[in-house]
Amino acid sequence: MNNNVNQNTDCSTCGKCADTEETQKQMQQETSKRAKLSNVDANGNPLYTFLIYSENTPGLLSQITAVYTRRQVNIESLNVCASSTPGVHKFTVTSYCTEEMAKMLTKQMEKRIEVLRASYYTDDEIFILETSLIKISTPRMLEEKNVGRIVRMHNAHIVEVNPTYATVEKTGITADILSLYDNLNQLGVVLQFVRSGRIAITKSRVEHLDEYLAERERERQNEL
Template sequence: MNEELKTFTISVYTENNIGLLNRISAIFQRRHINIESLTTSQSEIENVNRFVIVVNISETQAKKIVGQIEKQVEVIKAYYHTDNETIFTESCMFKIKSELLFEEPQIQNIIKESNTRIVTVNKAFFVLEKTGRRHEIEALRRDLNAFGIMQFVRSGRIAVTKDEMRITELLKAEKNKQ
């Protein structure tokens, strides 16, 4: 029986070492699993980084991948969660010709209706910033595409769990074991 594919957010808490990203991405590559988004940052614990990796896989695959990731020496702990178990968002920026801001009233309506923020305006261009779910960002991109987008960039997902994970205590306990 084939398991249902779902979107999983995999959180990996690690020491900050060179080459770890390559080894983690190789785990996905060997299994022919595409990474939908990847974000790394400092975590809530000093000197511990967090990878947030989004993939569409089965739960069995998610368990195996987390197990493989945890075998990496620098990895302190890894978890996987469904979309229903997390609160998540993405950010994006659009660069658009400035003349459109003043000559196209519909652009101002789009900005207001989408809760988009103007970051900067100069003679040549203006930059918009939007934070939200992927489908909201894609809808905004479609709306703005009609007017011409000079540049577009979207971040990977950032996420926290809905459950209180007491992650700080868990990670400190794990780190002390090492």
């Protein structure tokens, strides 16, 4: 799996970026750079979000990831949890690929016996959320007057402070989270950073999984 966060951002200039205007400008630049990054990859492929529903049986995760591996598609993020339908698991996977490939991948996944439905979406077809936690050094934070401002500007929350470290929580879309991280990292205050896989629900007014299950149930009744 790839992680497009550059952990080694040079922060040697962190002490010199106290100027508010400059900070803001930099923040904007970072944001737009990240936004671009998350929309298309180096080959111009868009980021697709795959929503995959399966029965809750062991080994499904490796079957699904194997489909990506075989077609040489990298998984950018992955989230697995129970869905609103009892016994059905939901996988949310993001990957950069062509639409042709996205279609092929979903068909290959649906071919697995226990996979119920697999579909792919662009960002405008779904509500997206990710969450992140950033652990920052309290002594460094106290030296940097901008930290509090940056956290507030990004609509993030400090969930814990003690003399050693503080924990910042930020929920939002990838670009916003990475923008916050980049800005804090430039100040050299970051100790740890973690970002969750994307979660998404569709904007469609039709619940395709429910329809599919109802249709299958009707077929079962007919067969009996």
